[in-house]
Amino acid sequence: xxxxxxxxxxxxxxxxxxxxxxxxxxxxxxxxxxxxxxxxxxxxxxxxxxxxxxxxxxxxxxxxxxxxxxxxxxxxxxxxxxxxxxxxxxxxxxxxxxxxxxxxxxxxxxxxxxxxxxxxxxxxxxxxxxxxxxxxxxxxxxxxxxxxxxxxxxxxxxxxxxxxxxxxxxxxxxxxxxxxxxxxxxxxxxxxxxxxxxxxxxxxxx
Numbered sequence: 109x110x111x112x113x114x115x116x117x118x119x120x121x122x123x124x125x126x127x128x129x130x131x132x133x134x135x136x137x138x139x140x141x142x143x144x145x146x147x148x149x150x151x152x153x154x155x156x157x158x159x160x161x162x163x164x165x166x167x168x169x170x171x172x173x174x175x176x177x178x179x180x181x182x183x184x185x186x187x188x189x190x191x192x193x194x195x196x197x198x199x200x201x202x203x204x205x206x207x208x209x210x211x212x213x214x215x216x217x218x219x220x221x222x223x224x225x226x227x228x229x230x231x232x233x234x235x236x237x238x239x240x241x242x243x244x245x246x247x248x249x250x251x252x253x254x255x256x257x258x259x260x261x262x263x264x265x266x267x268x269x270x271x272x273x274x275x276x277x278x279x280x281x282x283x284x285x286x287x288x289x290x291x292x293x294x295x296x297x298x299x300x301x302x303x304x305x306x307x308x309x310x311x312x313x314x
Contacts, residue, residue, distance in 0.1 A: 114311055116233075117185075119176035119192040120296075124277065128297040129191075132313065134306065139176050139190065151175050153194075153205070161198035161228055166243050169194040169230035173241075177234050189235040189309045195296045197272030199225035204272045210262045216273035217261065217283075222252040227272070229293045233305040240305045244298035246289025248276075253283060 117139035118129065129136055141150045151171045155164055172192035180190065197204040199219060207213035224247050232241040261280065267273040274280035276287075276294045290298040303313050 116189045116191050116306070116311060117176060117180060119172050119190060122193075122296050124275075124296045125193060128292055128295060128299060128302075132299055132303060134311070134313075136191070137188075139179060139185075141172060141175060141179075155203055155205075159203075161196055161201075161203050161226070162243055162245070164203060165194050165196045165228045165230040166241065169232045169243075170239070170241060173232040173234045173239060189233060189306070189311055191231065191233050191302070191306070193229060193231045193297055193302075195227065195229040195271050195294075197225060197227050199223065206269060206271055207267055207273045213262045213267040213273040214258050217253060217258045217267075220250045220253075220272065220274075220283075221258075222250060224249040225272070227289070227294045229290075229296060229298055231297065231302050231305060233302075233309045235309040238309075240308050242301045242305060244290050244293040244301050246287060246294050248284060248289075248294060249286040250283050251285050257283075 115135040115137060118125065118136040119139050119141055121140055151168065153168055169192055172194065173190055176192055177190045204216050207216055227246045227248055228243055230241065230243040232239055261267065266275055266278045276284065287294065292299040307313060
């Protein structure tokens, strides 16, 4: 297929990913996957038995970009490159998803307190029949968090749409003593790696 223009489709609801794409000058349109259909979410984010964090985040991202591409074709939308991404937090081999309530968010933050965990973001770009994908890993070290700090943070809205129950770009920045890796990757879209994938798909940057 010949792309209609240099805009891409972004298959993500994340406002952080939109902000990061705008930061590097990428024009995009949203091609959102539905969480609620008669058959459930269009792409399930359930972890398979025994699945490791890196395999999980790569699989979910691949499924998202493939489903979004098929949606583009089925709806006969203008042909464009599709980008999808997924982020997960892992510690001690456990995958920490998005907390459903304050109890889950509090438990996640207590498990991260005073320790180093990993944030993995996988990015996939698809054009025609070809997909380019990479997974970026960062290490994040939290200070020791008091019960009062955790309680106050969980009383706000910030923890509940983010893997691991926190957002580095928000108030949780005060929890973080050190990062090793990609700040934008921890936010949800590693810009260096994303730019490389888009370049391979023929999307001009600098």
